[in-house]
Amino acid sequence: MTSTLPVQSKSADVKEQVEKQINKAHGDHRIFGLAIFLTADAMTFAGFFAAYLTFKAVNPLPEGTIYELELLLPTLNTVLLLVSSATFHSAGQAIRNSNHGRCRLWLLVTAALGIAFLTSQMFEYFTLPFGLTDNLYASTFFAATGFHGLHVTLGTLMIFIVWWQAREAGGRVTANNHFPLEAAELYWHFVDGIWVVLFVIFYLL
Amino acid sequence: MTATIASRGTGPRPRLQPTGWLRYFSFSVDHKVIGLQYLVCGFVFYLVGGALAGAIRTELISPVADFMARDVYNQVLTLHGTVMIFLWIVPVVNGAFGNYLIPFYVGARDMAFPRLNAVAFWLIPPAGLLLVASYFITGAAQSGWTAYPPLSVTTPATGQIIWILSVLLLGGSSIFGGINFIATILKLRQPGLKLMQMPMYCWAMLGTSILVIASTPVLAGTLVLLSFDIVAHTGFFNPALGGNVVVYQHLFWFYSHPAVYIMVLPAFGLVSEILPVHARKPLFGYVTMVYSIMGIVVLGLIVWAHHMFTSGTPPWMRLFFTIATTFIAVPTGIKFFNWLATLWGGRISLNSAVLFSCGFIVNFVLGGITGVALAQVPFDIHVHDTYFVVAHFHYIVFGGSVFIIFASVYHWYPKFTGRMLNEDLGRFHCMLTFIGFNLCFGPQHWLGLNGMPRRVSEYDPQFTLINQISSVGALLMAISTLPFLWNVIQSAISGKIAGDNPWNALTPEWLTSSPPPVQNWAGETPLVEEPYGYGVPINAIDLSATSGRDLWRSGK
Ligand code: HEM
Ligand SMILES: [Cu+2]
Numbered sequence: 001m002t003s004t005l006p007v008q009s010k011s012a013d014v015k016e017q018v019e020k021q022i023n024k025a026h027g028d029h030r031i032f033g034l035a036i037f038l039t040a041d042a043m044t045f046a047g048f049f050a051a052y053l054t055f056k057a058v059n060p061l062p063e064g065t066i067y068e069l070e071l072l073l074p075t076l077n078t079v080l081l082l083v084s085s086a087t088f089h090s091a092g093q094a095i096r097n098s099n100h101g102r103c104r105l106w107l108l109v110t111a112a113l114g115i116a117f118l119t120s121q122m123f124e125y126f127t128l129p130f131g132l133t134d135n136l137y138a139s140t141f142f143a144a145t146g147f148h149g150l151h152v153t154l155g156t157l158m159i160f161i162v163w164w165q166a167r168e169a170g171g172r173v174t175a176n177n178h179f180p181l182e183a184a185e186l187y188w189h190f191v192d193g194i195w196v197v198l199f200v201i202f203y204l205l
Numbered sequence: 206m207t208a209t210i211a212s213r214g215t216g217p218r219p220r221l222q223p224t225g226w227l228r229y230f231s232f233s234v235d236h237k238v239i240g241l242q243y244l245v246c247g248f249v250f251y252l253v254g255g256a257l258a259g260a261i262r263t264e265l266i267s268p269v270a271d272f273m274a275r276d277v278y279n280q281v282l283t284l285h286g287t288v289m290i291f292l293w294i295v296p297v298v299n300g301a302f303g304n305y306l307i308p309f310y311v312g313a314r315d316m317a318f319p320r321l322n323a324v325a326f327w328l329i330p331p332a333g334l335l336l337v338a339s340y341f342i343t344g345a346a347q348s349g350w351t352a353y354p355p356l357s358v359t360t361p362a363t364g365q366i367i368w369i370l371s372v373l374l375l376g377g378s379s380i381f382g383g384i385n386f387i388a389t390i391l392k393l394r395q396p397g398l399k400l401m402q403m404p405m406y407c408w409a410m411l412g413t414s415i416l417v418i419a420s421t422p423v424l425a426g427t428l429v430l431l432s433f434d435i436v437a438h439t440g441f442f443n444p445a446l447g448g449n450v451v452v453y454q455h456l457f458w459f460y461s462h463p464a465v466y467i468m469v470l471p472a473f474g475l476v477s478e479i480l481p482v483h484a485r486k487p488l489f490g491y492v493t494m495v496y497s498i499m500g501i502v503v504l505g506l507i508v509w510a511h512h513m514f515t516s517g518t519p520p521w522m523r524l525f526f527t528i529a530t531t532f533i534a535v536p537t538g539i540k541f542f543n544w545l546a547t548l549w550g551g552r553i554s555l556n557s558a559v560l561f562s563c564g565f566i567v568n569f570v571l572g573g574i575t576g577v578a579l580a581q582v583p584f585d586i587h588v589h590d591t592y593f594v595v596a597h598f599h600y601i602v603f604g605g606s607v608f609i610i611f612a613s614v615y616h617w618y619p620k621f622t623g624r625m626l627n628e629d630l631g632r633f634h635c636m637l638t639f640i641g642f643n644l645c646f647g648p649q650h651w652l653g654l655n656g657m658p659r660r661v662s663e664y665d666p667q668f669t670l671i672n673q674i675s676s677v678g679a680l681l682m683a684i685s686t687l688p689f690l691w692n693v694i695q696s697a698i699s700g701k702i703a704g705d706n707p708w709n710a711l712t713p714e715w716l717t718s719s720p721p722p723v724q725n726w727a728g729e730t731p732l733v734e735e736p737y738g739y740g741v742p743i744n745a746i747d748l749s750a751t752s753g754r755d756l757w758r759s760g761k
Contacts, residue, residue, distance in 0.1 A: 032392055039419075
């Protein structure tokens with residue numbers, strides 16, 4: 001449908017248009033591929049959740065071994081992640097307006113929130129009254145939250161990479177081509193979404 | 206030109222690659238090279254798995270364990286199952302033919318993510334070597350390809366951990382492949398190529414990839430938990446520590462039942478490409494074929510617990526899973542009648558590709574019937590973990606997928622190499638395989654019905670004769686690979702030159718030279734249109750009123 005584009009023309013205008021189109025086509029299927037990957041990732045979590053719910057339904061714990069989970073830290077964690085989704089979104093808005101400085105600032109804020117989450121989770125782990133091998137619930141709890149924490153760690157690393165790539169000149173993240181940022185943003189929103197489900201299943205149910 | 210290609214989103218252009226035969230040994234990103242790498246690598250593992258099967262059948266010639274020690278038998282059995290499933294069938298029906306054909310079928314010059322594609326392939330050889338080497342170094346896993354706890358937690362840990370690692374790598378490979386197939390089929394289609402005009406194999410691969418994306422990660426997560434049980438002594442699945450083995454079975458079969466369809470759906474797609482060409486007829490009932498694939502995908506995801514009828518599942522669950530499983534016979538049956546209708550009245554040339562396809566139809570119907578029987582709880586309880594199950598699933602995976610892999614090699618070999626295979630040797634190979642296969646696995650139904658358990662190296666002497674017949678069948682199958690091997694090697698060197706389109710086929714991979722150039726077509730990409738518009742009798746249609754496409758779609 002675009003074969004009418006006069007590619008041979010030297011006009012900068014047309015060239016830019018073509019470039020945009022190339023980026024659109026590529027960005028398009030790359031984000032799509034990432035979305036499929038995240039679907040697969042979500043299925044891994046779904047397996048953990050299903051295992052936990054089944055354990056709960058059919059393997060009642062012996063008397064006196066029930067632990068109530070503290071809600072304070074995980075609620076704080078939920079807030080941290082939800083806010084970080086918003087700040088990441090702001091970073092995306094900034095780059096679309098070609099404002100590199102702002103974008104990098106918001107990215108740093110997001111990364112800080114991610115690190116705060118991880119710190120708080122570590123703290124929670126150390127104050128829990130049970131350990132990895134105590135019983136089924138404990139093991140599944142650590143498996144699911146630990147796997148999620150791994151995702152947050154990876155996401156934070158990605159933010160730093162994008163932050164590096166969004167340098168003013170010569171960076172790979174610009175207003176016209178910000179695939180790395182979009183990819184990291186999608187991933188981050190995904191990780192936040194999973195946390196909300198995890199929070200409901202493990203802490204509230 | 207540039208703009209056209211870009212708007213079709215053909216992905217990053219391949220960098221400078223080694224050319225000639227050397228590129229088949231290198232990290233190439235060309236989908237055709239990767240496809241053949243999958244094929245050859247898979248076949249090597251087929252020989253490994255076959256040798257292991259030979260060892261098993263040798264042991265079973267006599268009712269006592271005289272050929273190998275019991276724990277060696279368990280290792281060989283585990284390796285055989287794992288190699289055959291994860292290193293032969295899954296990579297070949299998906300990776301090999303999917304990578305080779307799908308870009309052609311959607312009119313693209315490569316897969317959506319060529320480098321991811323190469324990564325997916327190159328995960329396989331190390332994973333396979335790791336698995337096989339474990340036998341020689343530490344002793345392989347002993348708990349069967351299902352790795353059921355508590356067995357997998359209590360048998361020697363090192364082999365089991367290597368097994369888990371290897372399966373995780375292979376699962377990752379399969380997920381990367383699935384992402385690539387979905388993205389290629391949905392995003393890189395030629396402008397104007399509608400979903401309902403794609404060759405059937407695209408639909409099959411779309412369905413398969415959905416299954417891969419939905420179920421493989423669950424297996425991966427489960428195996429990670431299992432490895433925790435082994436190395437960190439957590440108690441997810443270890444009853445000694447309060448764990449629940451049935452949850453393992455649920456999670457495992459949530460992957461491994463769909464895995465059956467990951468092995469046969471692509472085969473369904475391939476046979477749908479092969480039959481119309483050699484029968485010179487349109488594929489019958491295109492639309493019903495598509496819906497039945499999607500029906501199988503949906504049903505395939507909700508029937509896993511039919512493997513667990515004897516695991517203490519509550520009656521309502523048994524009822525649900527019996528009904529759901531039985532329903533799968535409907536879409537599967539539709540496909541069979543469509544293939545038969547495609548052949549019906551066609552000008553069939555009985556070459557090796559068609560003979561193997563017909564063998565597939567016969568075997569798979571038998572496997573399907575025993576499958577429906579197994580879905581009925583009382584019957585399943587009777588034959589559970591007997592040789593009846595072994596016979597059933599070999600009719601599906603060997604009689605189904607392996608027969609179609611051979612059919613596909615005979616069909617696409619001219620495209621791969623530019624040369625024809627020797628048809629006489631091919632027909633001989635097919636006859637020998639068919640006879641050997643039925644001789645080997647047919648009598649096992651009887652063994653199972655009469656109570657011979659599976660996964661044992663010693664059995665009641667009353668089963669000796671049947672086991673010996675079965676072993677003779679296995680020997681025939683082993684011999685039957687020889688003419689095939691000779692044929693593919695000999696023909697690659699001095700076979701008859703094939704020309705671009707020896708079968709006069711209409712699917713787009715045949716509209717380029719054999720073997721195809723690096724970017725698939727030297728010039729513009731041809732339109733993918735009417736892949737099955739064969740030999741519609743002129744007097745049967747009103748040419749002015751109907752376009753060819755409506756014809757092949759309605760299957761007239
Ligand atoms: C080359 C011809 C083959 C022969 C002679 C053969 C023979 C056997 C035998 C004797 C067993 C042991 C059954 C038991 O005791 O439970 C077995 C198991 C098995 N075979 Fe095959 N087989 C062949 C091909 C295949 C193929 C192509 C597949 C493809 C998926 C396959 C998959 C399996 C699996 C999954 C098991 C179960 C292993 C386990 O229980 O851990 N086999 N085979
Ligand atoms: Cu099943």
